[in-house]
Each structure stands twice: as C-alpha cells, then as structure tokens.
Amino acid sequence: MEKKLDIGTVLSQGIGVGLKNLPSLLGAVILYLLTCWIPYVNVGTSIAMTSLPVELSKGKIISPLAIFDKKYFRYMGEYFLLLGFMSAGIAAASLLMLIPGIVISIAWSLALFLMLDKGVNPIQALTLSNKLTCGKKWTIFFIYFILCLVVYILAFIFMLIPVLGIILVIALSIVTMVAALGCQSVIYGILSAEVKEETTEVQA
Numbered sequence: 001m002e003k004k005l006d007i008g009t010v011l012s013q014g015i016g017v018g019l020k021n022l023p024s025l026l027g028a029v030i031l032y033l034l035t036c037w038i039p040y041v042n043v044g045t046s047i048a049m050t051s052l053p054v055e056l057s058k059g060k061i062i063s064p065l066a067i068f069d070k071k072y073f074r075y076m077g078e079y080f081l082l083l084g085f086m087s088a089g090i091a092a093a094s095l096l097m098l099i100p101g102i103v104i105s106i107a108w109s110l111a112l113f114l115m116l117d118k119g120v121n122p123i124q125a126l127t128l129s130n131k132l133t134c135g136k137k138w139t140i141f142f143i144y145f146i147l148c149l150v151v152y153i154l155a156f157i158f159m160l161i162p163v164l165g166i167i168l169v170i171a172l173s174i175v176t177m178v179a180a181l182g183c184q185s186v187i188y189g190i191l192s193a194e195v196k197e198e199t200t201e202v203q204a
Helices: 007-020 022-035 041-050 052-056 064-068 070-094 098-107 111-118 122-133 137-159 164-191 195-203
Strands: none
Touching: 007 022, 007 137, 007 164, 022 041, 022 064, 022 164, 041 052, 041 064, 041 070, 041 111, 052 111, 052 164, 070 098, 070 111, 070 122, 098 122, 098 137, 111 122, 137 164
C-alpha cells in the first residue's frame, strides 16, 4: 500500500510526540553532555542519540537511561562507515550547487534510522532510504521549512520583548528541538511502516 505523508499531520503529531517526551529528551541530552567526554562510552551514547526518532516512533515514553544501552555499541563500525558515505555523497552533490545537496540529504535522511532499527548494512540503508523518500522529498522539505519559518518568526517577536524575550527564546529553542525529533519520528514511522517488503527487495 502506498505510504503518504501529510504536512499538517506530521507537524501536529510530531510536536505532540516531542512535547510528550520533553522531560525524557531533556534528561537524555543532559546525561549525554555529562558523559560525552568519556572515551568509548561516548560512541555508544552518540549512536543512541542518533536513534532517538526511532524510539519515539514506537509510541512509547522513552527512558533517558536508554542511551547507555549496550546494544548501540554493536553498530560502531557500520555507524561511522555510513556517516562517511553520507558525508562524502552530500559533499559531492553540494559541489553541483546547493539544491542537489539538499535533495541527497533528504533522500538519505532515513538511512541511519533504518540501519539501527532494521539491521540493514550501510549501503542497503542508503538504498532503502532513497526508495522510501522517493516522491516525498518536497513534502519532507516543507515540513521542516514550515517548522523553521514559524520558529524564526516567533524568535524575532520574542526578541523584541525586553528580558523576558531571552527566556522565551530559550524555551522556544527547547521546544523546537523536541518538535523536530518528534517530526522525524512521525516521518520515519510512516515511511518505514512496510519496510519489510522494501528490505526484502534490497537484499534480493
């Protein structure tokens, strides 16, 4: 069945998911910042932070302590390999002007999530992400464009308010972070709903 993305639905559900998990996400960020200087541990927690949208897409309240789960260390090699492929590909596309770089970024935006969630290898993750986002890149682009536009407008308005404006901008930054993670989780949840069929096709 064809998977569809609706801008309004993703934004409303994404913001809801983010706010529902606000305490947990803040806890995870604080724990990450407190431990990111510890060698080896910081690799696992970095991978865990990357996978937050995957956990959010499951509809449960996440635990901040989940970033220390040992399962994330299993993906160390694949994680850095995939990051290398993505960085090189996006950089090469960006040399052909900005738009190809943006297109490739959106096309591969699910790759890390798919690798960590579905267990596919880096190349399969890139291929599968490209297939799942095919025909949906404009929708994904406008979801984040609208979110950023609203945030910039509100931040501009808040900055006109003496003293209180700074507090409001800080609060807005936090809400924006969790809303963006929530939107990522909704997008991933929708597009990966039938990923078993796509994975079988990629692996064949």
